[in-house]
Each structure stands twice: as C-alpha cells, then as structure tokens.
Amino acid sequence: MTENLKNNSNQVSRRSLLKKIGVLGTTGAAAATGVTLAAQVVEKSGQEFSDSLDSFFQKHYRRMSPEEVQVTIARLQRKAKRKYNKDISIDTAPPLPVTLFGYALNISKCKGYRKCVDACVEENNQGRDTQIQFIRVLEMERGSMNLEESNHYYDPETVPQKGKFYLPVQCMQCENPPCVRACPVKATWKEDDGVVVIDYDWCIGCRYCMTACPYWARHFNWNEPHVPPEELNPVTHYLGNRPRSKGVMEKCMFCVQRTRKGKQPACMEACPTGARIFGNLLDPESEIRYILENKTVFRLKEDLGTEPKFWYFTD
C-alpha cells in the first residue's frame, strides 16, 4: 500500500517536472532565463568544488607565503559565509614584540560563579552541542589539593559553599609543552609570545596531544560544532577562534584575537571578582610581575617539568 503511494507521488512529481520543462521549451524567453539560472548554479558549485580541492591541498600555516595566507583566508571566509551566512574577519596578527604572556589567578577571590566559562564559549565560537569548555572550575575541599576528589559538576543554590574553594583549570600555556612534542604532524606549536596554538586545518585528529596533556586542556570535536549564526563571533584569528570543523582538536589560546591587540582575554574581562590577571611577563612594570614577586604563588603539577605560565596565588 505504502509503496503504491510512493510510486504515485513519484509519478506526480515526475509528471509536473516534465510539464515545467515543456513550458520552458515552448517559450523562448523562459528558456533563456533557465539557461542563465543553470549557469549560475554551475558557477557556484564550481567555486565550492575548487574551494574544497584547494582546502585539500592547503599547506601548513607556517609554511605558507603571505600571498598564500591571503588566498586561504578568503577561501575560509567564503566557507564560513556558506555555513553561517555571515561575513567574518580572520586575523593573522603575529606575536607582539618582546611579549611573553602569563596568567595569574587569585584562588582566594574566585567564588566559582563560572562567568569565565560562558564568556569563553561565547567569545571563542565553541560548538554549543559539542560540550567543549576550555575552562573547568573545580570545587575543592578546603585544605586539600587532591584534584581527583574535586568536583566540576557542582550546582548549589549559591556559591561559594562553606568549606570549599574553587580552582579554575584551563590551558597552562606551558613553556615545555608535552602536547607539542606528542603531535605527529606538527599541527600545534608554541608561538613567540608563549601561546600554544593549533592549525585546525593541519590537525589530523589523532588525539595524541589530548592524552599527553596533564591538565585536561585539549578538547576534541567529536561531532560537527554548531553555533547559531546570530551567536557567532565574527572577529576571529586564524590561530584563535575561527570556526572549526568536526574531528579536530581545540584549546584555550589566551584569546589571541583579543590579546594581540592589547585587550584582555574574555575570561578576565568577564570575571566579576577580579581574580584573573593577565599580562606580559617581560614587562617589569606589569601587574603579573608584581604578583609573582610579592605573592605566594604556585603552579599545578610543577613536578612534571612542563613549566606552565599560569600561576595561582592567594591574598
């Protein structure tokens, strides 16, 4: 019965289609418009086809000449336009001279509001359904530093809870990054300003870096990351928050699209308590240098020798 119905519908559609073609054939003018339409379709698909071919042969970011970078960026912008129907800018700003980025976080001020987490997701265009968050806020027992007994799913009525403290963990931008050494295709590297970045188009998705990282800072796009077009941040960087695809790694990159222009990372700007301090480690006048010289600071898992550039401190 159902098959019959299907056949009928098929017949109807085929019949109507034939009818339309007949109408087109009879009137000359209509035929002409049909031809131009078809030409447009062919042209568009041709562009898409050539784009996909070019992206297959796209080089490693650091081996591209400046002209090749421009061509690649134009292609990536077309791709984003097709996917999100929105014009985005893709920046390629190099590291600032005499700059080494460092981060300090005051754990006596962090109250676990998770404002930084959501600000990061909105800034960096993480897929809303891929469940990727660059920052995990760990709720810890007061007086304990046992990361294994921490809880990042805490959801009480109000924070801070009594007898707990909060320890946000994100990419530590190690000076000696184990993830970079683990990558078999060199798709990830440390920039001159100390930020570990990924060429998302060169990544093969083997997830070796994910296992090499002792801080759970690297995240994998298990499915296609979907961002609602109206929520997509159009100001992006090639090594930063440009739209990613399924099957690649991503991680915190200290918001290179913002910090290389002198702005604060999104997490720092969103923090309501002022617990997060970002700055240039090579500038003796900077706030972070004051903290490192005057406060009790520690880093996570220092014994591994990864030399993180992310310090925690107390008042």
Added chain:
Amino acid sequence: MFKIRLITSSGLLVFALILFYLNPFFSGQTASATKVSDAAANTAEDNTESADETKIVEEETESESDDSDEEDGDSSDVVFEKLLSYEKYAPKFSIKPRKEAELENFPCMDCHEDEETNYNIRLLEEDHEDYKLEHGAERFWCLTCHQADNRDYLRSLKNNAIDFDQSYRLCGQCHFQRQKDWFFGAHGKRIGNWSGERKLYLCTECHDPHSPSIKPLKPNPPPKVRKGLVFVPNGTHIKKKVWQKYLMDQTGEKHD
C-alpha cells in the same frame, strides 16, 4: 722576605680599604639620626596646631604633591601624603568616575545644605533608611567617613576632605595592604585592556561601602556530562572500605 713584605703591604691595603668604606656608613648614620629628630618635631607641631583643621584636597597631580613635601608647609598634609606613598610608586592609573554617574543622591548638599547636622548616633528612619551599616561591626557611624560640614566630600580619620572619586584613599587608611595590592594590580579590576592606559574600578564599584563583603550568587549552569558517560558523584565509589563492600555483599546491596 719578599713574600712577607707582600703580605704585610696587602694587609695594610685591605685595612685602608675597610676604613674607607666604613667612613661614609658612619656619617650616613648620623645624618639619618638628625632626620628622625626633625620628623619628631614635625609630628609634635602637627598635634598642637592643626588637629581640627579641615582642608579640601582636590585632585592632585604627582608634581604638586612633591612640592608640598619640599615646602614643609602644612604638617598635617605631610602626614596625609605618607598615607599615599604607594600611590606614587605604583604604575600610572586613572579610575572610572562614579560620583556624577552612579551615585543617585549626589550632590548631597542639595538636601543637606538646609538641614542641621545631627551628631547623635541613631537609626535612620526618614532618609537613607535602606542603607544597612554592616561595615566595621557597629564601630562606625555616618560621620566616621562622611564630612559633617560638606557632605559632598568624604572624610579621612585626620579630618581631611576626600573626594568621592578618590574613595580608595579613605578605604586604604585601614585596608592598607589591599590598597597596596590595588595600586599595583593584584587586587581590584582593570577595565578592558592588559596594556596601554590603565583604568581601574574604584573600591565601591564592587564593594558596597556600607556592607562591603561580596554576597553569594547563583553559579552559571554546570558542564554537561559527556554523551555516553554517567555522572558518578565523588566519594561514592572510591571511599568504600573493603569490609563495607563485604557487608554489602552479605545484604545483597550493589556496589561498584
């Protein structure tokens, strides 16, 4: 012989050098002693002359404050400058003004001009009854921090006037350690950028001066548990002792 002569001559040389280095040290010590006696005299003057005097300190540039140190004019001003010492050494900053933009009742003298000042400590019932004074555990009263004569200004403990937009100078009288951190960037919040012009929030942007502790808030929603995984709260499976598991086996309860 030659060796011995060399040793003695070198010994003399070392001794002369030691004397040479010690000399300025001794003279420096005497100089500092005279300085101390000067300062003591200054403070004595300060107590006798200008204890009740009020002086409106407008926005001062660094050069002006340096001048006042050298002139040795009003001694209460010198004491006040000592409080601000860290401000001089901190990296340059500006603040986001609050006085005109965010204080609802400013300028205060619009109402307080006509009213007589009531110095009695009491519960406010007619105006400002919504202010809860939880600061300082009942040791404070409005006029501890607000000028009695000119309500458009705050008041330091030495009865100097402080602008509302420089309230960090008032707070720093007790919270000097926090104030130092604030000047150098370890406390408080910088607005917008990490390099370039340094603009800071005032203390009162985050702390209600009448009840300064930060109130608890509802946190943003927790991360989702990854697809295919089940959330097991901490402590449910790691902290079971062997004998507890044995007992649970006996009663037929399940454990992992």
